[in-house]
Amino acid sequence: MPRLIPARQPPGQLAMRSHFLITTRRWAVSLTNYGRAGVSRTHRPSAAVSSLSSAAAPSGDVPDVPELTAWIQRNAGRVDGATLVNLGASGWGLKAAQDVQPGHRLIMLPAACHLTYGVNDDPRLLSLVDKVPSDLWGAKLALQLIYQRLRGPNSQFATYITNLPRGVPGVPMFFSKRALDLIDYPPVSQQVQKRCRWLFTFSQQVLAKLPGTPGDPFGGVTVDINAMGWALACVSSRAFRTRGPSHPAAMLPLIDMANHSFAPNAEVLPLDSGAVGLFAKTKIAAGEPLLLSYGKLSNDFLFMDYGFIVLDNPYDSVQLRFDVGLLQAGALVANVTDAVGAPLELSLAPWRLALLTELRLAGPSADTELNLGGGGSDSSALVDRRLLAAARIMVARQEGEVVGRGVERLCAIDRPLSKENEMAALRIIAGVVAVALSNFRTTLDQDLALLAGEVPTPAAAGSDAAADVMLPLANDDEFLAVRFRAEKKKILSRTLQQVADLTSALSNGEVRQTTGLASTKKGSKPVPATNKGFGKK
Numbered sequence: 184m185p186r187l188i189p190a191r192q193p194p195g196q197l198a199m200r201s202h203f204l205i206t207t208r209r210w211a212v213s214l215t216n217y218g219r220a221g222v223s224r225t226h227r228p229s230a231a232v233s234s235l236s237s238a239a240a241p242s243g244d245v246p247d248v249p250e251l252t253a254w255i256q257r258n259a260g261r262v263d264g265a266t267l268v269n270l271g272a273s274g275w276g277l278k279a280a281q282d283v284q285p286g287h288r289l290i291m292l293p294a295a296c297h298l299t300y301g302v303n304d305d306p307r308l309l310s311l312v313d314k315v316p317s318d319l320w321g322a323k324l325a326l327q328l329i330y331q332r333l334r335g336p337n338s339q340f341a342t343y344i345t346n347l348p349r350g351v352p353g354v355p356m357f358f359s360k361r362a363l364d365l366i367d368y369p370p371v372s373q374q375v376q377k378r379c380r381w382l383f384t385f386s387q388q389v390l391a392k393l394p395g396t397p398g399d400p401f402g403g404v405t406v407d408i409n410a411m412g413w414a415l416a417c418v419s420s421r422a423f424r425t426r427g428p429s430h431p432a433a434m435l436p437l438i439d440m441a442n443h444s445f446a447p448n449a450e451v452l453p454l455d456s457g458a459v460g461l462f463a464k465t466k467i468a469a470g471e472p473l474l475l476s477y478g479k480l481s482n483d484f485l486f487m488d489y490g491f492i493v494l495d496n497p498y499d500s501v502q503l504r505f506d507v508g509l510l511q512a513g514a515l516v517a518n519v520t521d522a523v524g525a526p527l528e529l530s531l532a533p534w535r536l537a538l539l540t541e542l543r544l545a546g547p548s549a550d551t552e553l554n555l556g557g558g559g560s561d562s563s564a565l566v567d568r569r570l571l572a573a574a575r576i577m578v579a580r581q582e583g584e585v586v587g588r589g590v591e592r593l594c595a596i597d598r599p600l601s602k603e604n605e606m607a608a609l610r611i612i613a614g615v616v617a618v619a620l621s622n623f624r625t626t627l628d629q630d631l632a633l634l635a636g637e638v639p640t641p642a643a644a645g646s647d648a649a650a651d652v653m654l655p656l657a658n659d660d661e662f663l664a665v666r667f668r669a670e671k672k673k674i675l676s677r678t679l680q681q682v683a684d685l686t687s688a689l690s691n692g693e694v695r696q697t698t699g700l701a702s703t704k705k706g707s708k709p710v711p712a713t714n715k716g717f718g719k720k
């Protein structure tokens with residue numbers, strides 16, 4: 184049987200967190216969770232005697248950077264001025280070993296040091312990789328990572344794998360049922376369930392059946408759901424798509440020790456002959472952390488793939504699914520009335536349907552995802568412009584108010600159609616935001632109290648249902664889940680404030696100066712929920 188390469192423990196205080204370990208028990212918890220959605224509990228994975236995960240043992244707490252550096256140099260790569268630093272809550276990272284100027288090459292990794300896959304690999308591995316749907320690119324690379332891990336010291340990547348963490352803290356795929364419940368945000372909760380369900384099915388229906396077959400690339404070792412989960416989390420939190428979306432992703436040893444910032448001082452760039460380099464983007468003083476941008480990612484992506492979030496993330500947004508019922512609920516909540524003072528009934532007259540179709544909010548090519556927030560540096564860009572246009576269309580009393588104006592015009596926030604139409608549209612949007620806020624089981628204030636460790640009195644907790652979710656947070660995963668949902672509520676609160684400002688400017692007859700719109704282009708696809716490794720990034 185091949186010798187297993189142990190992976191390193193999570194760093195610093197993180198190493199104390201036993202729930203990072205990939206154990207069958209932890210998966211049993213997750214599986215029980217989605218088992219409620221139809222997966223029989225009898226299908227829960229058991230700890231196979233020869234399984235990769237049950238045999239793995241940590242090699243030590245600290246990634247051995249000198250060892251990795253020596254390995255890179257043996258493979259004709261270079262490390263010039265990058266070394267290890269403990270960054271506390273964000274784990275291990277890289278720092279500048281000396282003062283460096285912009286453009287300085289800190290690390291050069293030749294292609295031989297990229298853990299990826301291609302035509303020269305074991306055909307049995309490649310045929311297994313082919314069984315993974317093409318949009319699940321992370322899972323394809325995860326199979327190569329497992330393959331290399333099982334080759335033990337014979338693997339070209341043994342040094343790298345020995346220095347990988349044994350678990351990725353904060354990735355919700357490994358959360359307990361309570362921590363998952365605390366997320367309370369379906370676009371992410373459902374994506375987590377989808378990942379778990381795929382992992383479960385693939386492990387049961389493909390991996391479990393491999394040992395003893397001619398197509399087994401793993402030498403008879405049972406690769407269970409835990410091993411696959413570990414590999415997938417390593418890939419989703421560390422892989423790069425250096426050769427574009429049509430080529431396999433790659434893991435870049437040592438470069439993948441760099442942590443994330445939206446204001447990075449380092450960048451990864453391609454070099455000749457398939458090599459890549461980590462370069463200084465700015466002047467960096469000795470001792471400063473080397474920070475890369477993982478992309479302009481929402482907290483959904485950061486949370487699901489990397490296990491952390493950024494507070495007040497300018498790229499974070501709240502996803503809503505458009506239908507006329509959503510606007511109708513908004514109208515009811517905001518008490519929008521018709522000409523005779525009765526609650527406004529939104530009707531989908533043919534001319535309204537035609538305009539919603541032009542906006543791609545209805546019809547065969549509809550894309551009904553809307554986003555509040557996520558406009559990056561334009562902090563006023565909170566209201567999705569297609570939502571605004573739809574509200575204007577739905578409150579128009581007559582066809583002539585909206586038909587023939589063109590989609591751009593209907594979407595322009597600084598060009599209301601009429602004061603009356605705009606007032607009603609903005610009130611509906613405020614109502615929609617209020618509905619979105621009410622879909623959470625707790626308020627922002629309750630979340631902030633939970634995060635501050637304040638155990639609320641039953642009266643402050645409100646209803647019984649809320650009291651249930653107001654239990655003190657038991658661990659870092661639960662804390663992260665509440666932090667994540669609190670950030671969503673902050674976006675909704677800011678959107679409400681923006682709508683209130685627009686309304687008062689309108690009623691005071693002030694001309695708006697800002698565009699104040701989400702940056703979605705006409706008819707463009709809104710940013711999807713995270714699907715890294717389960718779709719394109």
Ligand SMILES: C[S@@+](CC[C@H](N)C(=O)[O-])C[C@H]1O[C@@H](n2cnc3c(N)ncnc32)[C@H](O)[C@@H]1O
Binds near residue numbers: 194352439441489
């Ligand atoms: C590419 S690895 C970077 C090296 C990693 N810190 C380690 O100890 O191996 C990405 C992981 O680092 C952590 N991380 C990176 N940037 C972070 C940040 N800005 N805040 C918190 N955690 C971060 C997360 O755990 C993430 O999954």
